[in-house]
Amino acid sequence: MLEKEKINFERTVLVGIVTQFQNEDKLKEYLDELAFLTFTAGGEVVKRFWQKLDRPNPKTFLGTGKMDEIHLFVKEHGISTVIFDDELSPSQQKNISKILDCKVLDRTNLILDIFAQRAETSYARTQVELAQCQYLLPRLSGMWTHLERQKGGIGLRGPGETEIETDRRIVRDRIALLKDKIRTIDKQMAVQRSNRGAMVRVALVGYTNVGKSTLMNAVGKSDVFVENKLFATLDTTVRKVVVKNLPFLLSDTVGFIRKLPTQLIESFKSTLDEVREADLLLHVVDISHPDFEEHIESVNQILTDIKSSDKPTLMIFNKIDAYQHDSIAEDDLTTERTRKHYTLEEWKQTWMSHLGEDHTIFISATEKANFEEFREKVYEAVRKIHITRFPYNKFLFPDYKDAVENA
Known part of the structure; x- marks a missing residue:
């Protein structure tokens, strides 16, 4: 079965550029992510090409010599698809297709294709x-x-x-x-959201493939599809969750990604409305990913774009069971200590310490490590919103008056 799947994979080549705004290390990170996107879409990456340019060539994105080199490789190795890491203009895509004589996609096109596969x-x-x-x-x-x-x-x-x-x-x-x-469905969904009653709304947000759906399953006892691929979940799932005696609504949303196509932000407006209308955000981060800090920046930028960056947020650093760091011997005086050498405890003493202990949680959704702490902090955050926003409930909050004064 596995051999059959390998045969069906499209042989692909990835292409990127190094510019004054994007050095070689950054390009490698983007191409690694593009390779994962390609694998998710059903492609096999055979080779990567890149070129240093001040700015992309307006006609062919790359220089003539590099295009000839890629064309020769495509012809000799039976490559069916060439994928560019940046969005190509219509004229660039047309010119490149003529030169390479094969299917040419850009990052936006690839993401749209994955979304089309994943839409249920x-x-x-x-x-x-x-x-x-x-x-x-x-x-x-x-x-x-x-x-x-x-x-x-x-x-x-x-x-x-x-x-x-x-x-x-x-x-x-x-x-x-x-x-x-979509407008008709949006109205229906708006009515559904308004009919959910006086419950606090909590939304899981984060980069794609950080474990949001796994966390949703662990907390909400739901059955959300989970897979180690990008954009495994497209449809928003909402579940009623009860922690201690406090019910609230928990929603799992589509994962974000760097260079997210503007077409998707516009067409997935209603899905993102779950984030806009949430009272509390759980920003899930894959702490084991080497670029997790940039993932946080990307998510924060999209939250700013959809005017949701000012909401109360808990930072959930997930996958602590998979976190690894490079070690340095005590007698090694030549190796410079960088972020890749930090232990989890050392990370907690960096910029994370400014977030406050009440707003940061380190967990493993698969191993359920530190889950009691996670549930307690989510409970406290939801409770604080509930007692200041909704009518007094003596059964839920017997100490309501004291809680309001201390909130």
Whole structure:
């Protein structure tokens, strides 16, 4: 079975650039992530190409020599797909496809393809299709390869342009239809959210593949799909959770990623509304990932973009069971001590200490390590919101008056 899957993997090549804003180390991180995205989509990365440039070539993204080198490799090794780490303009994608004579994708296109694979519900499929149509519209002319034979002349001018314009009209109509459909579903979901009663809403947010769904299953006793791939969960799952005597709503949301396509932010607006309307955010971080600090920055940037950065937040540093650090011998006086040498205890003394002990928790969702501490801190955070926002409940909060004064 495994051999069959390997045969079906598309042989791919990854391409990136080093610029004044992105050094070699940063490019390697991005290409590592792009390789994981490619694996998630069903591709096998055969080779990576990169080039140092002040800025991308406006016509072909890379220089002529590098494009010839990639073309030769593609031809000799039977490569079916070339994936660029940055978003290509419609003209760049058209020019590159002509040169390489194979399928050319960019990071945005790849993420959209993964979302299309992962969409389970009608709503998620509608959101993904809208994003795909918005991405496709300006690229239609470049995708009509069967029109390349038109060199002008009698009888060869009008029909091609008419066909492209017809397709553009079809896609525009489809976008309008999908937007209407999403607006209708958004209204229904808004009513559902308003009918959830006077319960505090807690949303799990974080980079993709940090363990949000695993945590959701462990806390909410739900059955959310979990897989060690990017964007395993697209549909928002909401569960009622009770910690001690306090009920609240916990939602699992789509994972964020660096260079998240703007089309997805727009089409997944309603999914992100779960974050916007949440009273408390649980920002889950994969502490075992070498780039976890940059993942935090990416998530915080998206939270800022959707105007949710000022919400009460607990930082949940997950996967402590998988955390590893490089060690330095006591007599080693040549090796410089960097972040990769920090133990978990040393990390807690860095910028994390400024977050406050009440707002940071180190756990393992799979091993359920430190889960009692996690439940206690979530309970306290939810309780603080509840007693200041909702009517007095003497059964839940017999010490209500004292709690309000101390909140």
